[in-house]
Amino acid sequence: EPEVTQTPSHQVTQMGQEVILRCVPISNHLYFYWYRQILGQKVEFLVSFYNNEISEKSEIFDDQFSVERPDGSNFTLKIRSTKLEDSAMYFCASSETSLADTQYFGPGTRLTVL
Amino acid sequence: TQLLEQSPQFLSIQEGENLTVYCNSSSVFSSLQWYRQEPGEGPVLLVTVVTGGEVKKLKRLTFQFGDARKDSSLHITAAQPGDTGLYLCAGAGAGGTSYGKLTFGQGTILTVHP
Numbered sequence: 001e002p003e004v005t006q007t008p009s010h011q012v013t014q015m016g017q018e019v020i021l022r023c024v025p026i027s028n029h030l031y032f033y034w035y036r037q038i039l040g041q042k043v044e045f046l047v048s049f050y051n052n053e054i055s056e057k058s059e060i061f062d063d064q065f066s067v068e069r070p071d072g073s074n075f076t077l078k079i080r081s082t083k084l085e086d087s088a089m090y091f092c093a094s095s096e097t098s099l100a101d102t103q104y105f106g107p108g109t110r111l112t113v114l
Numbered sequence: 115t116q117l118l119e120q121s122p123q124f125l126s127i128q129e130g131e132n133l134t135v136y137c138n139s140s141s142v143f144s145s146l147q148w149y150r151q152e153p154g155e156g157p158v159l160l161v162t163v164v165t166g167g168e169v170k171k172l173k174r175l176t177f178q179f180g181d182a183r184k185d186s187s188l189h190i191t192a193a194q195p196g197d198t199g200l201y202l203c204a205g206a207g208a209g210g211t212s213y214g215k216l217t218f219g220q221g222t223i224l225t226v227h228p
Contacts, residue, residue: 004156006156031214033214033216035216042218042219042220042221043157043202043204043216043218044218045215045216045217048214048215050214055214056212056214056215058215089154091156091157095214098213100144100145100206100207100213100214102145102147102159102162103147103159103206103216104159105149105156105157105158105159106156107155107156108154108155108156110154
């Protein structure tokens with residue numbers, strides 16, 4: 001069964017460094033998302049993306065964050081200058097033909113900022 | 115801010131018992147999705163409910179979407195130790211907007227003792 005994949009599974013970085021989290025959505029899906037989950041807290045929406053544009057972003061998704069679809073398969077989340085509070089699990093998701101479709105999640109990247 | 119209140123937060127039961135998990139909101143959702151999440155992994159979709167009053171069954175799991183599309187429930191019959199895990203509800207399209215943004219409940223940690 002097709003699935004969303006994410007790399008790396010765990011990323012450790014120093015505060016102030018840039019990180020890029022990578023996702024390969026399900027191949028025929030057109031809508032892509034990033035969520036994060038701080039340890040012990042709810043899963044929170046960050047951004048939705050379609051047709052090479054951001055559809056919606058949350059207040060968490062400030063200027064330090066950016067997303068990109070650099071080629072036909074990858075979808076990336078970049079954090080320009082990481083802060084301690086960026087430590088979380090980051091989940092990529094994709095849906096097929098509309099924002100209203102069911103979202104399928106990847107296994108996540110655990111980001112640890114030291 | 116759209117909130118999805120999930121209850122109970124913790125549930126510890128014996129094998130064979132029945133249980134119900136609830137998700138409630140003051141917002142109307144276009145759809146509601148139930149996920150199960152294992153530690154350190156991404157949410158795995160169980161079901162999507164779309165129509166008010168809809169009932170879906172998945173073996174021993176029964177999912178219901180409220181008539182007003184503001185609430186949902188997950189009922190498990192004759193729980194088994196393999197049902198142990200974190201169950202999440204997530205609503206999409208709160209208030210008729212933000213169709214691509216899932217609002218998650220805080221989750222229910224279910225433990226089924228043999």
